[in-house]
Amino acid sequence: MKKVMMGNHAVSWGVRLARAEVIAAYPITPQTQVVEELSEMCATGALKARFIKVESEHSAMAACIGAASTGARTFTATSAQGLALMHEVLHWAAGARLPIVMADINRAMAPGWTVWTDQNDSLSQRDTGWLQIYCESNQEVLDSTVQAFKIAEKVDLPVMIVLDAFYLSHTYEPVDVPDAAEVDAFLPKRVTRYKLDTNDPRSFGALAPPPVYMEMRLRQQEAMEEALRVVDEVDEEWHRRFGRRYGAVESYRTEGAELVLVVSGTIASTARYVVDQLREKGEKVGLVKARLFRPFPTAAMRKALAGVPHVAVLDRNISPGHCGIFAEEIRAALYDLEPASRPAIHGYIIGLGGRDVKPENIIDCVDRTREAARSGKPTPREDVWVGVQP
Amino acid sequence: MSQIVIKDKIPREELMASGHVACPGCGGTLAMRLVLKGLGPKTIVTLPACCWTIISGPFPQTALGVPLLHTAFETAAAAASGIRAALDMQGDKDTTVLGWAGDGGTFDIGLQALSGAAERNEDILYVCYDNEAYMNTGIQRSSATPWGAWTTTTPVGTPKSHPKKDLIAILAAHRIPYAATATVADPVDLIGKVQKAKAIRGTKFVHILAPCPPGWKTSDEETIELARMAVRTRVFPLYEVENGQRWRFTAEHPGDPVEPYIRKQGRFRHLTPEQIRHIQAEVDARWELLKRRVEFSA
């Protein structure tokens, strides 16, 4: 069934198809339509879930922790300040190995006050132990949301579905809504080995002294490694059932490319357009879309980029004092490649705080990369801030 | 009957195990034991950072015979709401969800979540075991610390200069169906209130005064006596509030002078007679207010 819907409603539909049982959320622009739509779905009975209208994002995540610990399939959604407020309990959810799914509508961090998109909110939760999947389209949002529950419950880790404020959240696109019965077959009811159960009274999250704490973190890390496999496996199954797949890393027209752009989120769509234009002109430019950020798909990224002479990473984020975060991660991932096949990485900071990323901005990045390549000089470590006033 | 015999009114089931690591004479531990006796095995506990985080034993132990979810400091009421929601989805209406927090986690950092849950009238029982300071971190003042008390952050030169927050009034203002105070010195009253709360749907709040020998600088064996004195002196009256409107005393409050109660506690050792008179005046004033509430709603 095709429906035209905004990205936020695609999230809601994904949650509805996944039959989440407990939702706890607090409103924040640009996430509000997610919870409004879910409220509506709960009110009409289309979604049989308890929706806890909590008084803060912190409590939203805490309630999700309580519900997920009791065996419920659990969902929340937020943005920016809300996500930052949740920070403490994001660690908790992951450390407690709870398969909570959250949608984060990427919004830049204040101050000054902003509601527009960039990735600093979600990327600053990099080390909380959550999986992060960055989406490019409303279809991908819906599909990834459903997939997220299956991945989460397979590896007992929480998953964050990330989409750009407004460029996706408020943008209407046609979306194929899968048949509910088929989704049920894909994603049966949650079964859990441990939960709060009066017939099997146990404590969860007690004091973990030094002799056991590291092992628990090691197991969390191993689950993350397992998640790399599971993300692909679930994506494959999704493809078998529904005919769509996304991959942890997507390569687009990279055959024989001398320059590959690496982007994430909605910039990927603009970049596809630019690559198509350039390819039409016979220029050897390709695109890699980074979809899975955590766990970081090092092998897939190497496979996609090995042997490409120049890679331009466009980061809609900045780790102040260092560089764009994707660029940093990709440099680290490719470091161990043989020097002959190791690309030169060119970093670009772009589109912060919702600034529009237009085709000409991307072309600018391509040109600057080529110029740097031609100069023969070592690749600069400093990112280029695209489109900023001098 | 001359001796007030209570043994037949105390459920025999023990849902708390020995070997927990509470300090000797811990009022908060006895409070847990008694509350669980009142609630029975169909109970799920969630507790934020507090003394009980430690008391319940390190991984892989638990001191409780009911499920227990440890959670972040400010989240007891929210986590309890989540547990309740999940149980509701499972069709389980019998299990009591118990949010169990100290005064720091309730009066201070957890008040927002508690207020949220109370306003939503979540079907949970929230118990604050109040030892009147951040005891687990080493005796720092909280908004439950009484006026004049020494703590490590209100040293003798500048003891606490604000009175204790009136939490029941805050909860009553949320019009929750049930709010009550209790102490470990009156197990029948405490268990009775807990059982009453268990039978009510909606948010129930029980505030238990739990003397803390290391934090109050009192003798281990005096825990019960201190709680009893707190009631008799009206420092901590025993009462309940239904729907935020019907206030009712549940014990006798003879109004013994506060001085012996104060003098028993090392945390008040520095107080001058004049300062103790100030405490007495404060207690009297609060008592008058409470009495008016009770009389007004009678």
Next chain:
Amino acid sequence: MAEERTASDIVHGVPPIAVSSTSTLANRTGSWKYIRPVYQDMVAPCNAACPLGTDVEGYMNLLREGKVAEARDLLLRENPMPAVTGRVCDHPCQTHCNRALFDDAVNIHAVERMLGDLEPEVRQPVPARTRKERVAVVGSGPAGLACAYHLARLGYAVSVFEADPEPGGALRYGIPEYRLPRIVLVREIERIRAQGVTLQCDARVGGSLAWKELESYDAIFLASGARVSRPLELAGRSVADVRPGLDFLREVKAGERRTVGRRVVVVGGTDTAVDCARTALRLGAEPVVVCQGTRADLSANAEAIEEAIREGVRFEFQVWPIGVQTSEHPEEEEPLEAIRTMFAEGDGPRARLTGVECVRMRPGEPDPSGARRAVPVQGTNFILPADTLLTALGEEPDLGFLPPEITRKGYVVKVDEYGRTNHPGFFAGGDITGEPRTVAHSLGSGKRAAIGIDRYLRERAGEAVPALETQELRLGGTGNLSITRWRGDDPIRRASPVNEVVPYDQLNMAHFAGVPGKTDRHRSFEERRSSFAEANLGLTTNEALAEARRCFNCGVCNMCELCLIFCPDVAIKRHPSGHGFSLSYKYCKGCGVCVEECPRGAMTMTREGL
């Protein structure tokens, strides 16, 4: 999902999350403590104060549990005459009752009386004669009967010899009917007889009973009482002109006398004085008691004085008789039979008493001992109109029948705490010794002598005797000896008993509610003035049982469970036997809350490792 997971969830030695798999029972938190609580039964002050050494607390507790027969049996272990002591003892148990410091002392004597008055449901079996020795008891007053009773229960053959035609001694002739009805005494003596004691009356030593015959017994207990009234010295008159009050009481009790004069003056502050006055009142007189001291100085029971005053007896305190006024010519209009009897024994003319000359007294200068003997106040002489004068200045024993080798001490026989005289095999108790002149003390001295005789005869037979110091037998270390302790067959289970009295401040009053004590019911004063029916009606059975529930049970665990309820460490459990508690020192941290909260001082803290 779950089924896909491996069977074992442990990797790197841990589960995926910090989920518990065991309880805190592995933590031996008991190792933290340096002091530990122990259950330690102590002695209630009533028990220690009882001149008999009765386990008051013990029977009160059994009554609380509804075990009335067991309570009666426990009482009878120490006290053969509870129906008597429940009436005539001045109950120091109540004076020492810790509850007196809280609201009202427990009305112990009324509970004791109720138990004593119970009809025995099952006749108690006669104790087996397990001993070959025979013991003779001289005198069937409280001391003699108590000694006989306890010896019979210890397996001895006991013969009691009584000079009077009826047994009971002072209980029979010295205590008026309105205080101790004859039927009560008869039943008590029956109870003692039922233990296999042989009673032989009209057997006066030196008379119908030869001293030689007594000496054939293995041991002798001498308890012939004190029946010689102290004389009143009056200037210018023969002592024969006044009558001993004790004789008056005996005559009235025996039914030999039914009248007395109208103006009866009784001299003395003893119980006998008060009894004489109250008896005279019932015979229609207007008695006046004249005593040297103030009201507080009197040796008579204070309650009895109060009763007497309320019945209509007049007291003249700090007054003393110095002479009598008589008339040589009896007035025709007052031909009182009583007066004739009074002076019939005199050698002089049949003078009739018309008044007693008295003088007011005041405390004199302290003598070397600090006592202030009363001295007359000059010029305060006055005449108290009187037609009858009774003296009640105390009694002394007649020791004339005793062999001279038995050591005296003043007017009495010298004995130790087991009633031993200096002469082996000869024991004495009651009023012929220095024992205080109360029924309870006499009963207690008989019991002590029974223990002394048992020890003597066992040692003589070369048998082992319990290695118990006298102090250990004394309740609370200072009370009377406990024959139950001597026998070592206490039916009350005690946890590490300590022979010390529990003071009030070791009790926790927070666990008690004020309940006013129930006082005895009495006949109306109007009724009493004309009747010898028992004045004090005691309590009904239900009232007495309610009174028993007021007992604090000082010092002895009664399973109230507060220790268990208040333990923060769940270290106290009910003992599987159903009695007592087991304390897990493996977990107990030694906080002491249990000891502090124990309502009755039945727990204490000791140093760890002891």
